[in-house]
Amino acid sequence: MLADGEGALAPVTVVIVDDNPVIRMGLRSLVESSARLRVVGEAGDGEEAERVVRAVLPDVVLLDVRMPRRDGVQVASAVRAWTKVLMLTYSDAPEVVRAAVDAGASGYLVHGTFQSHELERSILAVAEGSFLLSPVAAQALRSTWEVQPAPAPVRPDVGLSERQREVMELIAAGRTNAEIAARCYLSEKTVKNHVNHIFARLGVRTRAEAVSLWLGGS
Numbered sequence: 001m002l003a004d005g006e007g008a009l010a011p012v013t014v015v016i017v018d019d020n021p022v023i024r025m026g027l028r029s030l031v032e033s034s035a036r037l038r039v040v041g042e043a044g045d046g047e048e049a050e051r052v053v054r055a056v057l058p059d060v061v062l063l064d065v066r067m068p069r070r071d072g073v074q075v076a077s078a079v080r081a082w083t084k085v086l087m088l089t090y091s092d093a094p095e096v097v098r099a100a101v102d103a104g105a106s107g108y109l110v111h112g113t114f115q116s117h118e119l120e121r122s123i124l125a126v127a128e129g130s131f132l133l134s135p136v137a138a139q140a141l142r143s144t145w146e147v148q149p150a151p152a153p154v155r156p157d158v159g160l161s162e163r164q165r166e167v168m169e170l171i172a173a174g175r176t177n178a179e180i181a182a183r184c185y186l187s188e189k190t191v192k193n194h195v196n197h198i199f200a201r202l203g204v205r206t207r208a209e210a211v212s213l214w215l216g217g218s
Helices: 021-032 046-056 072-079 094-102 116-127 135-146 162-172 177-184 188-202 207-214
Strands: 012-017 037-043 060-063 084-089 107-110
Touching: 012 021, 012 046, 012 116, 021 037, 021 116, 037 046, 037 116, 046 060, 046 072, 060 072, 060 116, 072 084, 072 094, 084 094, 084 116, 094 107, 094 135, 107 116, 107 135, 162 177, 162 188, 162 207, 177 188, 188 207
Parallel strands: 012 037, 012 060, 060 084, 084 107
Antiparallel strands: none
């Protein structure tokens, strides 16, 4: 925000992006009811949003997630160098919230979880550099931190030589004995001997059983 006139603050400029024209109209009405905010553009899809943002360089863009042509997460990543991004959407899926934040969004609000008068305060806070999440979005993001990555499967390669482990990796990749032979510069008979030894060590009878066990299945 820049000084305007006798010490007054210039309005924070806003671009509204949503593929639903009714929602855009409602948001425009809310934003323009504030003396501190001014709408300088609208867009109904992701590609149009990028063009509008680059053309008018708003202080804040209100950005929906699910849109045609390019989604809001992609747009956020593309325009964050020119504006502050405040996601304003119906989606509270944890993976979507996390993706938006990772893409550079400065805030995330979920429709229906905040009062209309809070929108002005949220836009102004983001324009000033704050990071803002509605409670629902904050909980969704927190849930992504709580999920622990699954442990990598432990290869049951007890007693296998380095060459046999290599052969087993190729079996798991769907290679035939002939393909393995060509890849490892071995004869098919040698590959077959390796396969028989591997199956005996793993206690399996078929390639499917071997692959399942090797990749951490039952």
